[in-house]
Amino acid sequence: QQQVKQSPQSLIVQKGGIPIINCAYENTAFDYFPWYQQFPGKGPALLIAIRPDVSEKKEGRFTISFNKSAKQFSLHIMDSQPGDSATYFCAAHYQGAQKLVFGQGTRLTINP
Amino acid sequence: DAGITQSPRYKITETGRQVTLMCHQTWSHSYMFWYRQDLGHGLRLIYYSAAADITDKGEVPDGYVVSRSKTENFPLTLESATRSQTSVYFCASSDGTGHGYTFGSGTRLTVV
Numbered sequence: 001q002q003q004v005k006q007s008p009q010s011l012i013v014q015k016g017g018i019p020i021i022n023c024a025y026e027n028t029a030f031d032y033f034p035w036y037q038q039f040p041g042k043g044p045a046l047l048i049a050i051r052p053d054v055s056e057k058k059e060g061r062f063t064i065s066f067n068k069s070a071k072q073f074s075l076h077i078m079d080s081q082p083g084d085s086a087t088y089f090c091a092a093h094y095q096g097a098q099k100l101v102f103g104q105g106t107r108l109t110i111n112p
Numbered sequence: 113d114a115g116i117t118q119s120p121r122y123k124i125t126e127t128g129r130q131v132t133l134m135c136h137q138t139w140s141h142s143y144m145f146w147y148r149q150d151l152g153h154g155l156r157l158i159y160y161s162a163a164a165d166i167t168d169k170g171e172v173p174d175g176y177v178v179s180r181s182k183t184e185n186f187p188l189t190l191e192s193a194t195r196s197q198t199s200v201y202f203c204a205s206s207d208g209t210g211h212g213y214t215f216g217s218g219t220r221l222t223v224v
Contacts, residue, residue, distance in 0.1 A: 006154070032211060043202050043215030044155070089154060098143050098162065098208055099170070102155040 003027055004092050006103025013080055014111050021075045021106045023090035028071075032093035034100070035064065035075050037086050044089055048075070080110045115139075118203050118216035125193050125223055133188045133219045135203030141214075143206040144186040146170075146178065148199040149218070155202065161186055193223045 006023045013019045023033075034049035050057045050064040050073065057064045061078040077084055090103040116137040125131045135144065142163050147155040147170075157170030159178040167178050175197060177189045190197055203216045 009152070034211070034213075036213075036215075041217070043204075043217050045215070046213065049211065093211075098206060099145075099157065099160060100213060101157070102147075104152060104154040 003101045004090060004103040006090050006106060008106060009104065010107045010109075012109045012111060015080060015082060017080050017110075019077050019080055019084075019108055019110070021088055021090070021108070022072065023074065023103050024070075024072045025092050026071060027092070027094075029095050030092035030101075031095035033064070033066065033073050034091050034093070035062075036089040036091060036102075038089065038105075039086050047088070077108075082110045082112050084108065085110050116203060116205050116214055116216045118201075118219050120219060121217065123219060123221050125190075125221070127194060127223055128192050131190045131193055131221070133190075133201055133203075133221070135186045135188070135216060137184055137186075137203075137205040137214075139205060139207070139214075140183055141205035141212075142183070142208050144180065145204040145206070145213075146176075146186070146188045147202045147204065148172065149202060150199050158188065158201075190221075193221075195223050197221065198223045 004025050035047045036044035037047040038044040048059045048062045052068050063076040066073045088106045091100045119134045145160040146158040156172045161167045161180045164183050201219045204213050206213050
């Protein structure tokens, strides 16, 4: 039972394009929504995160958009670069339980 | 060196054998987690621990055993390995805020 649904499973974008990865959730007990970036052979690393009382957060070229009423959030990568090629995971944190639930992951390829 | 380390990085074992994956962290984080990563499923929580001697099941605990006698160590044991347990296993630790998950580099386990 996947409590956070992520799409697409894979995405190919040309350099400079804006890849968008989408996630949806059902459980209103989630209180924090991080995105993780994973390079081959490495563990996931925290990229950017947002709380549900904020509609948008930007860090460098990475932006999270959050729609609380729709229970959806997305990651946008501005001016994408080949070095951004990685697997991206959205996640949701259970309030009080200190657990993260992850989406299925998106394998992103940025072509030069 | 400070951080979270997993060992071994790679392991091949036979069906029915017991195998233990090790995880060690140097931050004295209270929370530790074991996830498995499989294509199409993302990261799924196997077990987690809130403190020494306190463990709880995650989403996919069957066939696994954990212990946590010391804060810094959280080994994962497959009591009788099956081919379906072929996966990449990640250990993570957290300071308890849910915002500071740090992952190890993973153990790629193949059960033949």
